[in-house]
Amino acid sequence: MSHSTPTDYDALVIGAGFSGLAMLHHLREAGLKTHVIDGADGIGGTWWINRYPGVRTDSEYSYYSFSFSQAVREEWVWKQRYPSGEEVLAYLNFVADHLDLRNDIELNTFVERAVYRETENLWEVSYRDGRTVSTRFLISGMGVLSQPVFPAITGLDSFAGEKYHAARWPREGVDFSGKRVGIIGLGASGIQIVPVVAPQAKEFVVFQRTPNYIVETSNDAVTADQMQHLRDNYDAIFEKAARHPFAVAMEPAEYSALEVSAEERQRIFESKWNEGGFHFANECFTDLASDPEASELAAEFIRGKIRETVQDPETAELLCPKTYSFNGKRVPTGHNYYSTFNLDTVRLVDTLATPITEITERGVVVDGTEYELDVLIFATGFDAMTGTLTAIDIVGRDGRTLSEKWADEGLKSNLGISVHGFPNFFMSLGVQTPYANLVVPIQMGAQWLQSFLMWAKESGIDRLEATPESEETWRDETERAAKATVMYEEGKKAGAWFMGDNIPGKREEVNVYMGGHGTYQDFCRAEAEAGYPTFQFQTSPVSA
Ligand code: N01
Numbered sequence: 001m002s003h004s005t006p007t008d009y010d011a012l013v014i015g016a017g018f019s020g021l022a023m024l025h026h027l028r029e030a031g032l033k034t035h036v037i038d039g040a041d042g043i044g045g046t047w048w049i050n051r052y053p054g055v056r057t058d059s060e061y062s063y064y065s066f067s068f069s070q071a072v073r074e075e076w077v078w079k080q081r082y083p084s085g086e087e088v089l090a091y092l093n094f095v096a097d098h099l100d101l102r103n104d105i106e107l108n109t110f111v112e113r114a115v116y117r118e119t120e121n122l123w124e125v126s127y128r129d130g131r132t133v134s135t136r137f138l139i140s141g142m143g144v145l146s147q148p149v150f151p152a153i154t155g156l157d158s159f160a161g162e163k164y165h166a167a168r169w170p171r172e173g174v175d176f177s178g179k180r181v182g183i184i185g186l187g188a189s190g191i192q193i194v195p196v197v198a199p200q201a202k203e204f205v206v207f208q209r210t211p212n213y214i215v216e217t218s219n220d221a222v223t224a225d226q227m228q229h230l231r232d233n234y235d236a237i238f239e240k241a242a243r244h245p246f247a248v249a250m251e252p253a254e255y256s257a258l259e260v261s262a263e264e265r266q267r268i269f270e271s272k273w274n275e276g277g278f279h280f281a282n283e284c285f286t287d288l289a290s291d292p293e294a295s296e297l298a299a300e301f302i303r304g305k306i307r308e309t310v311q312d313p314e315t316a317e318l319l320c321p322k323t324y325s326f327n328g329k330r331v332p333t334g335h336n337y338y339s340t341f342n343l344d345t346v347r348l349v350d351t352l353a354t355p356i357t358e359i360t361e362r363g364v365v366v367d368g369t370e371y372e373l374d375v376l377i378f379a380t381g382f383d384a385m386t387g388t389l390t391a392i393d394i395v396g397r398d399g400r401t402l403s404e405k406w407a408d409e410g411l412k413s414n415l416g417i418s419v420h421g422f423p424n425f426f427m428s429l430g431v432q433t434p435y436a437n438l439v440v441p442i443q444m445g446a447q448w449l450q451s452f453l454m455w456a457k458e459s460g461i462d463r464l465e466a467t468p469e470s471e472e473t474w475r476d477e478t479e480r481a482a483k484a485t486v487m488y489e490e491g492k493k494a495g496a497w498f499m500g501d502n503i504p505g506k507r508e509e510v511n512v513y514m515g516g517h518g519t520y521q522d523f524c525r526a527e528a529e530a531g532y533p534t535f536q537f538q539t540s541p542v543s544a
Pocket of ligand 1: 056057058059145150151152153166184185186187188189190209210330351356379380381382494495497502
C-alpha cells in the first residue's frame with residue numbers, strides 16, 4: 001500500500017457557492033475527507049456576494065439547479081421563472097441543509113497562499129487568520145466572475161457621496177429616495193440595476209460607454225403544474241441542457257437566418273423575442289453565434305425593438321449598439337430596461353463619443369459638464385476567469401505561481417480542470433471551460449472529478465497532473481472553437497471579458513471554451529473512458 005504524508009484533509013475546496021457545494025457532496029461520496037472554506041460570512045458564492053437591487057438569474061428556474069439530489073428535486077419549490085438572487089440563495093441554503101453539508105463548511109476563512117510540497121505530496125494552505133492546514137487535493141470553486149474591478153478613472157476616490165460596486169453591495173441595502181444617482185457599467189449587472197433603482201431616485205444618470213443587446217423578458221410566477229412537470233422530467237431536462245451548446249434546456253434551432261425569407265425571419269425573431277431572454281439567442285436560428293451576417297440581422301432586429309420602445313429618438317439611437325454585432329458581448333436578459341429610459345428622471349450620457357474625464361468630489365465629468373450626484377454605482381465587471389486564481393498565491397512545483405505561469409505562457413490548462421506544474425490541484429469552472437449556463441458544467445465537473453479521484457484511489461495513484469502536451473492540445477482546441485464563432489472577432493471589438501479585453505493591460509486571449517457544452521462533455525467523457533491519457537501520474541513510495 002502506498003503512503004504519503006498524512007494531511008488534515010483529503011480535499012480542500014475554496015469557495016462555498018454552487019461549485020463548493022457540488023464538490024463537497026460528490027467528494028464525500030467518493031470517501032474523501034472534504035472541507036470547504038469561504039472568505040464570506042455566508043454560503044452562496046456569487047449569490048451571496050451579488051445582492052444589488054434587481055439581481056436575478058438570466059437562466060430560467062427549470063435548468064438553473066442541480067439534478068443529482070432526489071430529495072432536493074422533490075422538495076424544493078421555485079417561485080419565479082427568473083429567480084431573484086434571494087431565491088437562489090435560499091435554494092443553495094436548502095441544498096446545504098438537505099445534503100447535510102454545513103458541518104464541513106467553514107466561513108469567514110480566506111485563503112492567502114497555497115503551496116505544493118513535492119516531497120510530502122501535499123498542499124499547504126495558509127489562511128488570512130494565520131492558520132495553516134494541509135490537504136492532498138486542492139480544488140478551486142472560487143467562481144469565474146468573483147474578482148470585481150473598479151475603472152481606472154481619474155479622481156475615483158475623491159467622490160464625496162455614497163459609492164457602491166454591484167458585487168460589493170451593502171447587506172442593509174441603500175436608500176435612493178430623493179437622491180441624484182449615477183451608474184457606470186451596463187453589462188448583465190448594470191442593466192438589472194437600472195430599472196429597479198431609477199424609479200426610486202430623484203434623478204438617475206446612466207453613463208454608457210458600450211451599449212448592450214438586451215433581450216427583454218417577463219417574469220411570471222412558477223405554477224404548481226410547472227413545478228410538477230419539472231419534477232417529472234428532471235433528468236431529461238438536465239440532459240437536454242447538458243447537450244446544448246450553452247447548457248440551456250432549449251430546442252435547437254432548425255434554420256440558418258440566411259436561408260429563410262425576410263418575412264419568415266422577422267416572424268421567427270418576433271416569436272422568440274416574445275418568449276424572452278435566452279430563447280431569442282438560442283432558438284431563432286442556428287447561426288446567430290457563428291455567422292457574422294446572421295448575427296448582424298439579429299442585431300438589427302434588436303435595434304428595431306429599442307427604437308420602438310424608447311420614446312426619445314436620440315436616446316434610442318444611443319442605446320443601439322453599432323460597434324459590434326449580436327453575441328459580441330454576453331447577451332443579458334432585461335426586465336424593462338429599455339422602457340426605463342422613458343422616465344422623465346432618467347438621463348443617458350454617452351461616454352463612448354466623449355469619455356468620462358474625471359470623477360470629482362461632487363460627481364462625474366463628461367465633455368466639460370459635471371454631473372452632480374449623491375450616489376455613484378459601479379457595475380464595472382470583473383477580472384473574469386483568472387482574477388480569483390491569480391489574486392492569491394497558488395504555488396506549484398518549483399515555487400512557480402499560477403499567476404506567473406499564465407503571465408509567461410498565456411492561459412494553459414487541460415480541459416480547464418488541471419494545470420501542468422500544479423499536481424493535485426483542480427478547478428471547477430477553470431479557465432477554458434464552457435461559456436454556458438454554469439450550474440450544468442459545475443455539477444458535471446464535480447461528478448467527473450469524483451470519478452477521476454475514485455479511479456486514482458483504486459489504481460493506487462496519489463499524484464495527478466495534466467501533461468504539458470495536453471495543455472497545448474486544449475489551447476489549440478479552445479482557439480479553434482472560438483474562431484468558429486462570432487464571439488471571437490465581435491468580442492474583441494466589444495471589449496468582452498471572455499476575451500480578456502475588459503481589463504486594461506490584460507492579455508487578449510480566449511478565456512472560455514466556445515465549442516459548446518455538449519462537445520466539452522464529450523471530451524471529458526472520452527478522457528475518462530480512455531483511462532485519463534492526458535494526465536501524468538505518480539504513486540508515492542511504499543512505506544515500510
Ligand atoms: O460586467 P461586464 P457585469 N468607463 O464586464 C463598463 C455575469 N452576470 O458585472 O462595455 C466606462 O459585462 C463596461 O463598459 P464597456 C455575466 O456572465 C450574470 O455586468 O467596457 N464604463 C460595461 O458596460 C456577465 O457577462 C448575471 O464599454 C466602464 C460594464 O462596465 C458577467 O457576469 C448578472 C469602464 C461591465 O460589464 C459580467 O457582468 C450579472 C470605464 N472605465 C452578471 N470600465 C445574470 O445571470 C468598465 N465599464 C443575471
